Amino acid sequence: MSATPTAAPPQLSLIERHHFLLRRLHSLSGIVPVGLFVIFHLFTNAQMIWPDAGATFQHEVDFIHSMPALLFIEISLWVGIGFHAALGLVYTFTGQGNVKNYSYSANLRYTLQRITGILALIFIFFHIATLRWRWDFFGWFTPFYGQLKIDGSYGKGVPMSMPLTAYALQYSWIVVLFYVIGVASVVYHWANGLWTAAISWGLTITPKAQQRWGAVCLLLFIALTAFWGAAIYGALAYSYQEMTTDQKIVFMEVIPDGREVLIDHGVEVPSEAEAERRQMEYAASHGGS
Amino acid sequence: MIASSPPKTFILKIKRSLGEGKPSHWESFEVPIRPSMNIISALQYVAANPVTTDGKNVEPVVWDAGCLEEVCGACTMVINGHVRQSCSCLVAENLQDGNTITLEPMSKFPVVRDLWVDRQRMFDNLKKIHGWVPIDGTHDLGAGPTETQEEQEQRYAYSRCMTCGCCLEACPQFTKDNDFKGAQVFAQIEYFNSHATGKELAAERLDVIMEPGGITDCGNSQNCVKVCPKELPLLDAIASLGRKTTVHAVKRFFSGKK
Known part of the structure; x- marks a missing residue:
């Protein structure tokens, strides 16, 4: 009679014994640090909407880069997102979606949550690979930190966040589409995940409470969508004409064929002699590299 | 508004197999519609007249049932792709494409035979x-x-x-x-x-x-x-x-x- 409830429990592996903890940590790691980071990140990017040639946006970027223990924040993000993605992928493939036969809205959200999770993971990988690691995909790369990489340290003091982000987005409509799908996936996954996490943790245990918290999550979704919408609009609306002479010189140093890009956009570019003279002057006044 | 006259018969399309892991196939049966007919009474008609629409004489379809008033759960099956009890499922309300109802055993439990599963x-x-x-x-x-x-x-x-x-x-x-x-x-x-x-x-x-x-x-x-x-x-x-x-x-x- 091995089926009696008093039978000895089967031996569980280390992972199985901590199943509950792992599941709860998976839920938590989507909210802190990754989810919270996304709010700040998109809010910062939304500053690109201001028609001030990127001054507000640059101010926010400089603020983030001036934060103490930035490396610690970055590492905690890596650990959080790596853990969340690894377990999430395993969990995704333990389910068998059936939205075709049971097309309830909650079931649709269940299916979307898994699809957007995978899309978000792909997007975040490319986003970081190009912006952070400066990988080159099919000739497209987004040299966000370009100003730090120039010989003679000329570019160090030149605010390049806005022109370089604009360059990355204006490179091709495919990039814009990729960003729209990618960020929309991230934002959906975060808002819907926050709603279901409240059920999983037992925060909202009645339909009324779930409905209320759902409204909060919907507002968060709308706000974040507005933030990234503003960011993409700002990057596309930016004109290279707004660049200062210093920005143009750094732009030409950083971007392959940067001079041609600017000329194609009808921007008046400084001559090579002028650019060299300014670099020498800058190096002299800042003591070189 | 004049309602079109209701069909006199309908097709019961049933997924059949001899048990879990055995190959399954579909068979269709033409069943006369009676007033307030439910799936169970349609299955009873098939049991009495196990002849497919191709005119083939087959073994009667096996299914499970108990109370016939939706309190025992025994007759649960997948009807038109949607799980529910067959006793409380009325034929007239569930005809698809005008005259067909599809029956499958539940897919998450081992099949004993035809529509009967082991819960x-x-x-x-x-x-x-x-x-x-x-x-x-x-x-x-x-x-x-x-x-x-x-x-x-x-x-x-x-x-x-x-x-x-x-x-x-x-x-x-x-x-x-x-x-x-x-x-x-x-x-x-x-x-x-x-x-x-x-x-x-x-x-x-x-x-x-x-x-x-x-x-x-x-x-x-x-x-x-x-x-x-x-x-x-x-x-x-x-x-x-x-x-x-x-x-x-x-x-x-x-x-x-x-």
Whole structure:
């Protein structure tokens, strides 16, 4: 009679014994640090909407880069997102979606949550690979930190966040589409995940409470969508004409064929002699590299 | 407005097999429509006249049924792609493409034959979660604690479960080859854990659903609560157990008991 409830429990592996903890940590790691980071990140990017040639946006970027223990924040993000993605992928493939036969809205959200999770993971990988690691995909790369990489340290003091982000987005409509799908996936996954996490943790245990918290999550979704919408609009609306002479010189140093890009956009570019003279002057006044 | 005259017969398309793991195939039967006909009476007609639309004489279709009034759960099957009880499914309201109804056995339980499945996994799970109120002792334990009317009414909703399996059939997380327990036992844990005497085993029940296949494996598709024919508040049960297991885990951690 091995089926009696008093039978000895089967031996569980280390992972199985901590199943509950792992599941709860998976839920938590989507909210802190990754989810919270996304709010700040998109809010910062939304500053690109201001028609001030990127001054507000640059101010926010400089603020983030001036934060103490930035490396610690970055590492905690890596650990959080790596853990969340690894377990999430395993969990995704333990389910068998059936939205075709049971097309309830909650079931649709269940299916979307898994699809957007995978899309978000792909997007975040490319986003970081190009912006952070400066990988080159099919000739497209987004040299966000370009100003730090120039010989003679000329570019160090030149605010390049806005022109370089604009360059990355204006490179091709495919990039814009990729960003729209990618960020929309991230934002959906975060808002819907926050709603279901409240059920999983037992925060909202009645339909009324779930409905209320759902409204909060919907507002968060709308706000974040507005933030990234503003960011993409700002990057596309930016004109290279707004660049200062210093920005143009750094732009030409950083971007392959940067001079041609600017000329194609009808921007008046400084001559090579002028650019060299300014670099020498800058190096002299800042003591070189 | 003049309604078009209702069809006199309809086609019952049935997925048939000789058992779990055996190849399955579809057979169609033409059945005359009688007033207020349900799926069970249509299946009874097929049993008496087991001739397919191709004119082939076949073995009668096997199905399971019991109460015929939607309280036992035995006749649960997938009708037109949607799980429900066949006794309470009226033919006239469910004709697709004008004259067809499709019947399949539930896909999440082993097929015994044709439309008959083995729902043993649910009953085994009820044993695992101690699905009872402990009242046995070596001496007279006396009268149990008094239950308020309100508590009884709250629990009544969960007592309506007939272990039919609809919630599990519609659940994307519950599959034949995994160990997910599903909404059916979660509701019964909530039921027994809110009983004044039944809650003596509350900690044991929570321990069971904190293991693999337990409450954390719920993927929040919330199909269970939509398809439940007895309208159990299954999502409330899942969320409530989410809270209780969270608290239980913290208590376990700091008490060092497990």
